[in-house]
Amino acid sequence: MNVVPQYEVAVIGAGPGGIAAGVKLRKAGIENFVILERADDVGGSWHENHYPGIGVDIPAVAYQYSFARNSNWSRAFPLGAEVKKYHADVARRFGLYPHIRFDTNVEREQWDDDARLWKLHTADGTIVTARFVISAVGAFVRPKTDVGIPGAKSFKGKVQRPADWDHDYDLTGKSVGIIGTGASAVQIIPTIAPQVGYLTVFQRTPVWSIPKPDFRIPPALQKVLAVPGVQPALHGSALVVIDLVLRAIVKGPRGAMRPAMDRFDAVCIAAYRRYLNRVVTESDTREKLTPNFGIAAKRPTMSNGYIKAYNRDNVSLVTEPIEKITPTGVKTRDSTQHKLDVLILATGYEVFSDPETYRPGTIVGRGGFDLAKFYNEHGLQAYESVSVPNLPNRWTLCGPYSWTGSGWHAFVEMTSDHAVRAITETRRRGAVVCEIRKEAADAYHEALYERGELLRYYLTELNAHVPTYYRNSQGDTTYVRPSGFFEARRGNRKFPLDDYSYEAMAESRISA
Structure with a gap:
């Protein structure tokens, strides 16, 4: 009999990226999905971080979803509690809460080539199966547990x-x-x-x-921001x-x-x-x-x-x-x-652009392909920042060469669009596997790397003396995408569909 996964799509993380992915899936008519979140509510960093003074460092009009603009921000640069509430409100408004499994920490992602699905091993020992996976763990993956200072655990206060x-x-x-x-x-x-x-x-x-x-936004200005087109125009001009x-x-x-x-x-x-x-x-x-x-x-x-x-x-x-x-x-x-x-x-934090962030054995694809090993040996790279050969049916919303100078919401929207477009095309073709072609990924990375020469000069030569996560341990500038925002958006939303290969379930693999 056919091996049927529990879910068609599993999204890992219910922060800004996971919320964007969930909304895009629902808009595409895909309802059989789950969002796996390690915390007990949505928001990602805005839920986990609540230290004194926390707030955004870019204007509110640029730190929100294009499909859920808020005209009632209390400040030009909102504080953390308001930002957290915004994400919870968006998740509730678009019906995502029924799709979320909280307190579920995915520790290992394993591709099953026979069943053509992903097995997600969680911290409590359960396994969640899904045909497609969207990783929305964000830019700042986990707080650094090792501060790199002798005696760090000895303090008695x-x-x-x-x-x-x-x-x-x-x-x-x-x-x-x-x-x-x-x-x-x-x-x-x-x-x-x-x-x-x-x-x-x-x-x-x-x-x-x-x-x-920063300043408090008066009611009169909130009314102006509520006028259709005003916020998109302000945000678009800045972009x-x-x-x-x-x-x-x-x-x-x-x-x-x-x-x-x-x-x-x-x-x-x-x-x-x-x-x-x-x-x-x-x-x-x-x-x-x-x-x-x-x-x-x-x-x-x-x-x-x-x-x-x-x-x-x-x-x-x-x-x-x-x-x-x-x-x-x-x-x-x-x-x-x-x-x-x-x-x-x-x-x-451990940041997405460092190879050390990826632990060996935690993301394993076709034929035992290990993403951590690949990144350590060949450097961080991904087609349009989202997909890697030998990791079928999997996309990362915040991958190598992600940041384009925009707010993160604008970026995770475009990468979510990429993932949902690929999933939709796979379904349209009657296939069950979608994988970026190696030649397409290599050509993309080669062109991107060449365009990053001036960024590498700035970060690895001119400012080589300063520690920064804009430059990773391999001396590469994988945090910043060496292209403009609009080029990145066009690439993620209009990529050639045949840059991916598509496979139907082979007869020899259908029977249990």
Whole structure:
């Protein structure tokens, strides 16, 4: 008899990408799907992260789905609780909750070539079978468990992490240390500084932090945003500008662009130094906060309070390297012991663009093909960022060379469109297997890699000294897609259908 999977489609993750995929599947008339979510509600990072001060760092009009625009945002840059509610409302509005299995963590994906389906092994030992798989785990896959500092587990005080914040713990009057100055730390530091007794910030690399043009949106402006076409026009105009800049960078004349990049960084650093001179009162702190790398080399941040927090008497910035974490605090290499009541580990995430993020044996395709092994040996690559040969019937919404300068919602919509279009075509042809052709994937990657030469120069030569997830451990720039947003959208929505191969269930494989 035929081997019938439990579901036609399984979506892994109920964050922004999983919600987009679910909506697109329903719009395509595909109802036999499940969304497997490791947490107990939708939202992804916006559900798991609820640390003090959390909020978006791009305007709300650019951080939403095109099919579910919200005119009632309370702020230009909404805080985390409002963003989380938005995703829950969208999932409810489009009828996704009945399709979601919460508290279901997929630990292994295994292709069964005989049955022509995927077996998804979950943490509780159950196996979910599906004909097609859409991986929507997002850009920031999991918090780093190893902070890379000796003694990290020895601290006897309270440990807080951005992705596991204990709001019942009172920071009032406490001596607090925070390791890291990335995006989450930039939001946490100014939020808790007025409350704590003393705050010590341990910085390895300074971060660009420019003022955020945030404000409460008055009812009159909300009414304007509700007018059909206004928000798409605002968002579209911003995408055009970003698109032109990115295309100019990757397609500009190489002989002229390299010195232009050098000059651009120098001008930006000098301008930022002048900004710090106006805002930060203490000269030594200003010097410590000044980056020696370009504004686009590491994720820049936006905050109206981060830089000013260092003017407070109860906040200090430490740049001396950490020797170890001790039971009572942090010891730096100058032998200073910083005694702490609370240690905040804002040390970041494992990111989709690093080969180490992919564990051997967790994604296994045709003939024992192991995605982690492939990425480690051949570098990260995927056709239109979503599909890899030897992984039939599988697409990743946030894969190699994903980010195009847009908000993530715009990107996961286009990659969801790609996956659903391929699934729909497979069904139309009466096939059960859809796999990207190796020659198509290789040609795509070769062209993309060549176009990324100037980005690699900027991130691996001009700014090689700065740690950044824009450059992975293989020295490649697999985070950023070296093309404009509109080209990426066109590629995902209009890819040649015959770049994929399609297979019907062979007679020899039908019988049990």
